[in-house]
Amino acid sequence: MLAAAGSLVAVIWASLYLRILLYLPTLLLSALTFLFLADFLKNRRPKNYPPGPWRLPILGCLFHLDPKQPHLSLQQFVKKYGNVLSLDFANIPSVVITGMPLIKEVFTQMEHNFLNRPVSLLRKHLFNKNGLIFSSGQTWKEQRRFTLMTLRNFGLGRKSLEQRIQEEAHHLVDVIREEGGQPFDPHFNINNAVSNIICSITFGKRFEYHDGQFQEMLKLLNEALCLESSLMCHVSTLISQEG
Structure with a gap:
């Protein structure tokens, strides 16, 4: 009796296993289609959004950039799409602006559009969203106004x-x-x-x-900037943004 039940279970499991293998490609294709559709709907851009290279879900446009010389990749994009272009750094949509006259116009006449910026875990830990360079939102606006007034004095x-x-x-x-x-x-x-x-x-x-002490401070500041621009820091930022 037990042997017959064991054989029946084996037959049922073998049948289920064959069905899973048979429908596995269809299931994977459906899952990928769903992910692409969900990513497309989530990251739809308005009609007047700046042009840019095509992107992939999760990765965005990162695979277009040379990890050793990303600035050279950006130069090629500027030649193709102009001085205002869009790049998705993984799940973070970004607009890249080049050219001094255009940058000056944006930061003097459209500064309200640039109040909020992505905050990395390292920046949050070291500066707690404070400071003229590392702050964001209303805090940045207030500290920028105070800094300009003080520097004029x-x-x-x-x-x-x-x-x-x-x-x-x-x-x-x-x-x-x-x-x-x-x-x-x-x-x-x-x-x-x-x-x-x-x-x-x-x-x-x-x-x-x-001055050894001053040189050490400049060295630490340079190391902090290099660390923040490293690949691992960008990965941690993407993880924190997902969270």
């Missing part, structure tokens, strides 16, 4: 600021001259010069190019 747009820039330019030239005409990476020296101009305006003090 410190001489932004006046000849006094031009004098600070010229003074720092002389220091930068002296540091470059110390290299004796040999090849070198000017990245940190230029960062140091720009940071010194900001420090001289806000603190009334500049830092020497050989």
Whole structure:
């Protein structure tokens, strides 16, 4: 009796297994069709949305970009689609704007359209959505207004600021001259010069190019920016956006 029941179960399971194998391609095709349709409906763009390369569900336009030199890929897109184009970084729709006149027009006349920005987990952990660069929404609008007002009080747009820039330019030239005409990476020296101009305006003090503590701070800031632009940070941002 038990043997007969076991044989019946085996026959039923074999029949179900064959049916699953038979309909598996149809089920997979239906699932993929559903995912594509759901993604299309979820990410439909208005008629006046900027043009851009075709996208895939989940991946977006990431596969179009060269991971080592993404800026070169963007240059090709600009030639094809113009100075305003759309790119989907996975599930985050983005509009890319190039060209200084157009960028200036957008940020001076259409700033209300750029209040909210995606916030990565690293940025949220380090800055808690604060600061002029890393904030978003109404907080960014208020801090931008305060920063512009404060910088004007410190001489932004006046000849006094031009004098600070010229003074720092002389220091930068002296540091470059110390290299004796040999090849070198000017990245940190230029960062140091720009940071010194900001420090001289806000603190009334500049830092020497050989100041170890100041160089360490600039190095940590550079590492934080590189980390935020890394692939793993983008992946974590996409995961957080999905959550």
